[in-house]
Amino acid sequence: MITFEAILKDVKKKGFNAEKLIETFKKFRAELLDDKKPFLVKMTRLTYEHIERNGAFVADIWEERSEEDDTSFEYYLTLLCDPGNKYNREELDEYTELFKEEED
Numbered sequence: 096m097i098t099f100e101a102i103l104k105d106v107k108k109k110g111f112n113a114e115k116l117i118e119t120f121k122k123f124r125a126e127l128l129d130d131k132k133p134f135l136v137k138m139t140r141l142t143y144e145h146i147e148r149n150g151a152f153v154a155d156i157w158e159e160r161s162e163e164d165d166t167s168f169e170y171y172l173t174l175l176c177d178p179g180n181k182y183n184r185e186e187l188d189e190y191t192e193l194f195k196e197e198e199d
Contacts, residue, residue, distance in 0.1 A: 097123040103172040111168060113150055117143045138175060138187060141194040148197065156189045 102119060120143035127136045146152055152168035171190060174183040 096126055099172050099175040103169060103176065106169060106172065111151065111166075113146050117146050120146075134178060135175070138178075138191070141191060142171075145194050145197065154190055154193045154197075156186060156193065 097119060102116070102123075106116075120139045124136055124139040124143070127139060142152075145154060152166075152171070154171070155167035174187050174190075177183050178187060
């Protein structure tokens with residue numbers, strides 16, 4: 096089974112590959128549908144649609160980021176690793192709003 100932790104590890108090791116990530120998120124979404132995890136199903140769909148539209152992950156809820164920080168995508172994945180954490184959920188909701196604004 097695909098996990099957000101495995102995706103994060105792969106991105107840190109091999110870098111961001113839009114085509115591969117889109118494919119991975121689509122497969123992962125199907126697995127999450129089977130597991131009946133609606134919030135994560137929505138987040139995986141919004142993620143791959145965002146990457147398809149932009150060719151990269153350009154959403155960032157932080158106004159400033161230092162060089163020592165993870166990339167926005169890596170940070171986003173760490174939030175998805177623990178979506179039950181109320182603080183992570185709040186930030187994921189902010190990403191959701193960014194994704195939805197893009198669609199309009």
